[in-house]
Amino acid sequence: MPITPTEKIWFNGELIPWDEARIHILTHSLHYGMGVFEGIRAYATEDGPGVFRLTDHMRRFQQSAQILMMDLPYSVDQMVQAVKDTVRSTGLDSCYVRPIAYYGYGEMGLNTLPCEVDVAVACWPWGAYLGDDALTSGVRMKISSWTRHDHNTMPPAAKTTGNYVNSSLAKVEALKAGYDEAILLNGAGMVSECTGENIFVARHGKLLTPPLSAGALEGITQSSVMTIARDLGFEVTLGELSRSDLYVAEEMFVCGTAAEVSSVRSVDDREIPAPGPMTLAIGEEYHRAVRGEVDRYKDWVEHA
Secondary structure (H helix, E strand, C coil), rough: CCCCCCEEEEEECCCEEEHHCCCCCCCHHHHHCCCECCCEEEEECCCCEEEEEEHHHHHHHHCCCCCCHHHCCCCCCHHHHHHHHHHHHHCCCCCCEEEEEEEEECCCCCCCCCCEEEEEEEEEECCCCCCCCCCHHHHEEEEEEEEECCCCCCCCCCCCCHHHHHHHHHHHHHHEEEEECCEECCCCEEEECCCCCEEEECCCCCEEECHHHHCCCCCCCCCCCCCCCCCCCCEEECCCCCCHHHCCCCCEEEECCCCEEEEEEEEEECCCCCCCCCHHHHHHHHHHHCCCCCCCHHEEECCC
């Protein structure tokens, strides 16, 4: 999706003009993919822009950096404030938020220990990643020929820039084949996740989502959905899924910050009822929750 510029970007502790947020061609992370990032949404609420589960995102940001042995120059609380300041500077009621930390200019080579860490936060308007009607109309999925990397190859528990080469290859393959999104299997042939979303499948009346051991990212939207599902009276658990489980799913949806809650209407051209009743109920409650309209989830929304 094209980026719509906003007025400011937060960079290393200060808000600077959008067009001045530049890096050198020899920036370390551009060459070696050693960076961490988050995807966050701010939604329009009665009290102004509300950032959904902001502190949880910033904790994961810090944990991703810790896995890479990257020393962030800002604390979780400082990053939370940086996001709020950036969102406020845009003047937007709602926006997508992208914090990123990376090794900057000054050192080259695989040794990151002497490298300086740069940190930035950008915000811009961004619509539904899989389409405005993805919840109600559903999307078409393809099992990718690319395998999700193993825990001892690349750390899937960290939201690192380099990890997303794997996702990008799978996404483009699916799009060129006429599908909306790709599903990645792990080295054992079990379902891991999509290129940027966690997966939920209904089998025998209960919802299952792959565990971290399958190579899935510990999704913040995923945990929100699990809470909402249980509060609505649905049984939901972590569990391994084969591709055949997807083909015979009673219903299926994917979720993530960008995609929110999107139903799946087919996998490898096997039709799936979409949206299923659980999917629709969870999706509608999720959309109310992110806008601060559900009292029990009020603490998930932090106002800029």
